[in-house]
Amino acid sequence: MKKFINRNILWSEFIVDTLLKFGIKNVVICPGSRNTPLIFALAKEKRIKKDTVIDERSAGFFAMGIAKKTKKPTAVATTSGTAVANLYPSVVEAFYSNIPLIVITADRPEILHNCGANQTINQKKIYANNSKDFQNITTESISKESFTRIHKRVSRILIEQKIDPGPVQINIMFDKPFEPESFTDSIEQNSLDYIFKINKNEQIKISTKLDDLVIPFSIIRKINSARSGLIIAGGGVNKQIAALITKLAKKLSFPVFVDASSELFFSSSQDIILKSFNQLAISKEFRNHLHPDVIIQFGKAPTSNSVLQFFESSRAFKIGINEQGNLYDPSRTTNKLLKSNPKVFIETIIPLLQAKKNSGLKRIITLDKNLTENRTKMIEKTNWMFEGKIYQELLKLIPDNSNLFIGNSLPIRDFDSYAIRGKRNINLFTNRGASGIDGIVSTTLGIASKSKTTFLVLGDQSFFHDLNSLLIAGHNKIPLTIILVNNRCGGIFKMLPAAKYKAELRKYLSMNYNLKFENIIKSFNADYFNITSWKEFEKAFKKIDINKLNVLEILTDADQSVKFRKFISAEAKKVVTKYYDS
Structure with missing residues (x-):
């Protein structure tokens, strides 16, 4: 007996079934038309957790955050054209961080390429220099052989990703129509049964065990x-x-x-x-x-x-x-x-x-201990909002089993220099693959979506870069507490040799937009706290609801902080000299 089907839906359901076989339980979906068959296939599958994110750049980082927290491959599915290109920053970070990200890109069929068709770009191997593998899938054939061949190729990619983690791309070329009841073909029931038994019958053994290491x-x-x-x-x-x-x-x-x-x-x-x-x-x-x-x-x-x-x-x-x-x-x-x-x-x-x-x-x-104690006392005495003190105060306040994400540029360097290393039950996260300032909030939200009590420290430029990601928190009901360090954009440049060129620094590097973040933050239904003292910082922590989106903005003086950092370094050298002279 023959059954009427839509070939795009059939292929999409087959790919989703393959993902499940390899333990992929989380998929981030970007709304679009060309990936409609994938959306229908995913919506039907109850064993997969779906999150919807409008912006592809945010979606890629959000998926990467899920993979970081779960330590399991996570997929992101998007429509064709520039949507695919917008995933590139997250693909780069995943590549250099060895994060198992599966990028499923919907594409136009070959006949619509190179003829001016709308939203059609060459997206085959678009991430070639920054991904582990690629597989193109055409949906023109619904033969048993086609499904068996693609199953083997996709399986190989997913097996290798478990052994050598990183981003992979699966590009699927869909031609209209996309909807389940827009039938394109009829197929024998036994052929349909065969197709969906491929994933069950093809036993793939995955072993990531390393062979005995021979040390020279x-x-x-x-x-x-x-x-x-x-x-x-x-x-x-x-x-x-x-x-x-x-x-x-x-x-x-x-x-x-x-x-x-x-x-x-x-x-x-x-x-x-x-x-x-x-x-x-x-x-x-x-x-x-x-x-x-x-x-x-x-x-x-x-x-x-x-x-x-x-x-x-x-x-x-x-x-x-x-x-x-x-x-x-x-x-x-x-x-x-x-x-x-x-x-x-x-x-x-x-x-x-x-x-x-x-x-x-x-x-x-002993010298290290002396230096740590001296620096800690110096920082504790500061009553003004020094960026480096944030970490000493924050670590007193956040509970055990929390996630802590440290943003790039100045925050990670201050954390490295001034946070006290020690025994704490805190899960630490960073994006130090390519170390960009984009996608920080989105990545943290991905982490927070898989566990409660998550904190993020980042600079104002990073926050500005990823503002639209606050939509994810509201739409997906993800709690997160953000400590926004506002040094009026580009405070790190004042620590670099270029800082002596003040006119160029002010005009092209340290760009103070004088943004008032409060109203922007509140427009996303987040709780906002303006922090001007360390007492206010502590009080705000007692007020926040960790089950909501909170932003604590700390306005700092970058010039004063630069001077104090230099003072700390000078005092450190004195401690070392005194120790060796004694």
Whole structure:
């Protein structure tokens, strides 16, 4: 018996069924016409959680936030044309952050390409330089062979994405009509049954288990012969290995620097975790005393320029370890790069290492402690709204099990410099792949959609870039508390060498639009708080409803903050000098 069908709906339902087979349970939908078949197929599937986001740029980052929080692939589905291009910033960030993002793009059929048809661009492999894989699907054929062939290709892409996470594109070329009851074909019931059994009958075994790691003897020898060393925990290192890194550090008597983008930032309060290394690294005197023979870097490059400069100038034997086998070293001075899960590396190498006693380690830890205490006291005494104090005050107020997202540009650097590393049950998130200031609010909302109690700290330019994402919070009823640091646009530029060119800085870089955010924020039905003192900051936290969208705006003086940062650095150098002179 034959059944009337719409071929676009059939293909869409097949793709959705394939996504489910690989555990994709979250899809972000962007409204559009060309992706109508996908929308109908997704609407029908109750096992998939759907979120609707109007703007594709926000949608891509929102989907990426879901993937960050769930640590599972998340899909975003969009219509054709510039809608596809608007996803590009999130694809770039996902690529450089190794986030499993599945981009499903609806397209016009081949016959409508290169003839001036509306909303038609060449979107095949549009993300080629910044994605892991691509598959084009035409819906002209509904033969069993066509579905079997596409199933194998899409399955391969999704399997490889589990092993090597990153964005992938599935481009589907739909011709009209799109609606379920606009029939295009008739098909035998047994053929239809066959098509939907493909996903059940084709058993795909997925194994992401790494083979036993073979560590070159030269690396073991270098580490065993080292009199001193340093461990760097960068971005992309899972917080579950905090205890292992501490174990490795203690066996080797190597101090550990944890970067602001690392999940390990709040994982340990032990003294072997340096809390002020980015300030220690500024001091020439400290660099003259610390000569590590070996530096072991897990994950990505540090955020701090002073740490990067220390790394570059060091003559240590440098070992980079990450799951991608990528070089995360702008100085290109890494001696050995290993593609390995850090957990596998540590568990493999620890039995092969000799326990060390480093007489200089205690001195470094003592100096680090002195510097941290001195800086903390200096910041605590400030009664004006210094950006760096936000993190000390915030961490006193946010509850355990919270998500904390730190925005790019100045916020992440201030967090790195002034937040106190220690044991807290806080889930830390950043977008440090390409490190752009766009999509920050959208990404955080994606994270917040999967768990309650989420906080975001970002600058006014980042907020302005992603203002329309506040619609997501209202439409999807997502609670989020935003700490908006308003230094009147581009405060970070006042810390750079270009700052001495005041006319150009004022006109082209540090652009003060003098925006009044209050009315804009309230128009999105968010609760707004204007913070002018630290007492008000604390009071606002007691007033906020964490089940709603809240924005706490802190107006800061960028010029005053720059002077105070310089003062803190100068005092840090004095602490180091005094310590080594004693």
